Structure formats: C-alpha cells, structure tokens
Amino acid sequence: MERWLLVSNCNTYGLARSLQLLSNSFHLDCVDVWQFKRNTQEYAEKIPTYDRVIVNPEVELSGYDFSTARNLCRIPNLEFDAYHPDFCFAGARGTRITEPMAASQSMIALAAFQAGLGIEETLMLFRRDVYERCGFLARWEPARDRLIATFATFGIDLSNSFRRWSRGEIFMHSLGHPKAQPIFDIARAFLKSQNVEINKTDILPFDTMVEAGCLPVYPEIGEALGVDGSYFFKLPGEYKLISLQKFIERSFEVYRGYDLNEIQVEPGFRNRFHQVTSVVAEIHA
Template sequence: MIGNCQGRGVARAIELLCPGSRVTSLPTARLRRDFRDAGTLTRALEGHDLVVAQAFPDGLLPGGFRTVRAGLPRLAVYPTFVFSAFHPDQIYVGEGGSREGFAPSPLGLYHSAIAVFGFLRGLDEARTLRLFREDVFARLGYLDGWDASARALLAAAAADGCPVEREFLLWSRRGCFMHGINHPKLFVLGDIARRLLVEAGLPARDVEPDAYLPDDLVRDVVWPVYPPLAERYGLPGSYLFKDKVRGRGPARLHDLPGFLAASFSVYRATPRARLDGPRMRAWAADPAVTALFDAG
C-alpha cells in the first residue's frame, strides 16, 4: 500500500474486508527516505499478491511513478481525493512543493483564505470576522463550487484509471463526505478498498468498514461547513474548527473569533512573503474582491 494520509484508511479497510490479509503501508512522505529510486521501490514490491498505490509526483523518486507502474503488473492505482465544494475557504499558502514550504496556521498548514487576505489587506480580526457572511461567500464563488469540484475529482480519478462516477453519486447522497479539502471520510476510503479487492479478484466481506473501524482522519483537522453553504447543500453547518488531536488529549475546537485571533497572531509572526499563493494573487488582481475586503 503506497499512499498519503488517505492510504491509512484504505489499508485498514482492506485488512477488515479481506480476512487474513496482511497489508504493509508505505507512506508517500517516507519514500524518499527509504528508497534510492523508483527501481529500488519496484523491486521491494515484487512478489506481493497485490500492490495498491496513489500516484506520486515524478520528482519524489528518480524514475518516477511511471517506473513503478510499468514494473508491477499487479499494481492497482487509486485516486488522490481533493474536493473543495464543502470547504472552499480552506487553503494552503506558501511556496508549496513540500510541507516545509507552506506557511503555518493554528490548524497545522490549513488556512482560511478570507483570514489570510483580510490580514494582507490590513484588516483587523473584527473587520475580517464580518466578512464571513453569505453575500461575501457568493461574490467569492464559494456557493457555486460544486460542479467544478466534482469535475476535477472525477477527471483526476479517471486519469488514474479508477473512475468513480457511481461511487461519487452514492457519497453525495450521504451528505458531506469530506472532513476538509483533502481528507475524505472513512466510508469513501472503504468503498475504494472494496473496489480494489473486487477488481483484483480477492474476497471482500459484505460489511461497511466505517461501521467497524475508527476514522483516523477525524483525529486530524476537521474544517466546518459554513452555515450559508450548509443551507445550500441541506447539511448542518457551523463555524467550529477542530484542531488535530495530540496524543490522548481531547479534541480542541476553535470558534470563528478564536480561530481568527489565533490566525492573525501566527500571521504577525510570519514573513509576509510566505503568505502567498494562487488565490491570494488572483484576489489581489481583482478590483471587485479588493473593494469587498476593503469595505469590510
């Protein structure tokens, strides 16, 4: 099993669904440390009954993912899930390319785009707080992002050779199927695990993994579905931001004023050049958006 943080849920679901299976997880983040190149990784995986993997960037290992794919006939690729319609305000900022390049936030590396841009425009926390309202969300495109998000997810899955049109329809009927822009809920990963087993001709129990397994990703950051978006999608909404659980401690929740105060505190200690990214540049170049923020 090769994958990012989403891979843990797929691996656990496979172990549940396929009795007697032994799954070895290779986190994508550790491949560069553990393997010299893609050929070394490929040789280490030979002899397994099934290798399931998310595609990784070519620059991660010399030879790239295409070498692994070509050398392992029993390789099954599953998609990397990114879906922002429920959480359009959640972004990374910074140089990207690696975790070290992203700017920190009170919730690890996840930021509110409105909070970042409000800070960059010289607003204080109180004025930025007032921007969390329906007409602002509408102007920023937050209320009509479903179609674009769905197209992007479905296209990416199809490009990986794992089309998910049917599954996507079922996930949508269950409500919000993401904890954040890149953390799907366990029932999504469970469906992928079942599909990988079935398509490989391996047995799969007729059970729902989320009924038996803990959702590891719910211990990570959980971004709220803002009430105006939630109303549009027929979901419960809130402005409660959940931090990653550390050790055995309880989950820590930030309300919106508290989250903005914590965010601005981090931003004041962060070089301004690091608070950058595609959305910040696009908004700065849009007079209507800058006027919206400047009016508060």
C-alpha cells in the same frame, strides 16, 4: 496468496484497513510516504518482491523510481473543496505554512490580513453575501466533476459512490481528508477495477483522519448544500474545538511572522484567491 504493498499519504492506514476488510485474496503491507522516504533503501530491496504495489501518484513526485515493481497500480487523493471553499494551501520562504489548522488557510482571513484589516473587520466578512461574491456557493459541480474525472483516469469509477455520499452527511473533514466511508468505497472501487473478489461487508475501519485538523462547513454554505454547518474548528492532534474568532486570531498570529506579501497561495488556488482579494478590497474600499 499474493503479497501487496500500499504506499500513500495521510489516508494510508484507513485505505489499508479498508482493503483488508474487503478481500481475503492477498496479504497487504502498508507504509505512509513519510516513513517510505526515511527508508527508501530498505523498500528499494522489498518492492520487487511484491506481487502488486499500489501508490498514491503524489508519492511518485518524490522522485522514487517504482519501475522495479512487478505490477504497479495507483490510487489518487480524494480532493473535494465544495464543503470548504474558503480554504487553500499557502507557503512562505520555500515552505508550506502548517498552522494553525495544519496546511489549511482561510482565503478570506489571509486576504483580510494582507489588506491590513483587524480581527473584528475580518470576522464581519464571514457572511453569505461575501461567500456568494467569492464564488463559494458554486463549487459543488466543478469539484464533483474533477473528483470523478481524476479517479476515472486511473480506471476507478466513483460516480455511483459519489451519488451516495452526496445524499448523506458531510463526507469530508477538509480539502483532502475524506471520512471513513469514502475511503472504504474507494478501496472497493479499486478492487472491482482489478477484478479482485470482494467481501460483502459494511464494517468500516476507524476514521484515522479525525486525528488531524477538521474544518467546519460554514452554516451559510451548509444551508446551500443541505447539510448542517458551524463555525467550530477541530484542532490538529487535539480533541478540542475553537471558534471562528479564535481561528482568525491564531491565523493572524502566524501571518505576523512574515512580511506582508511574503505569503503566497499555491498555484492551484491563486485564481480563486485573487477573486477573494478583490471582493475584500471592494467591501473595504
């Protein structure tokens, strides 16, 4: 039996369990990128012994050379922002900000803070007409196309899977944290792309991503997408929900630890953040 190694990020264990459920053709070991970085010498010795090594392309950005792998395959992140178009990643002083909802920052909240608005004024910005002006209700098609194209680059066809996901419940917890079903379907599509025999089963692994922060789909956005929405945020590492107002309060508390314009949105979100900033400025001109 072949021996495989999976090296990925937050989805490592959900993806590994899905692969194990879907095929009996290999033995699978797995390690997340953080543990991998702590033990690179150990894995440098092990990697050449595996018949197949599967990595998330982001792992390669850490600088590790996987050229000793006999058969190197890649499964990228599933990233989809149409459910959560207000959110972005941002950093300050050379480090990504990871509070209050792990790495997810509200563009409206951050723009309002940098404009000098208070909690109540910021809370009033969370409404449909603001979302429309910010382009939040026009994210579905570009997000879908980007997702399908990203996986197609690695020979993984998710077009049919995406159609199924979009007809059901919300399939993402946050920008880059899918629920169990998409992870399972990615595992199946990957095995199909590698011509590996697949078990016929609909048993899903435990949804490990729910342990992290879970973002709400705002009700106005949910209405446009045909899903239920809310303004409750699930805190990372806790089974506790907080309100939108509490989320804004906690975000502002974090932002006050920096100079006003010290916080910078990461490059992939900057154009959209500039649009949000302009909308906030126009409303409070």
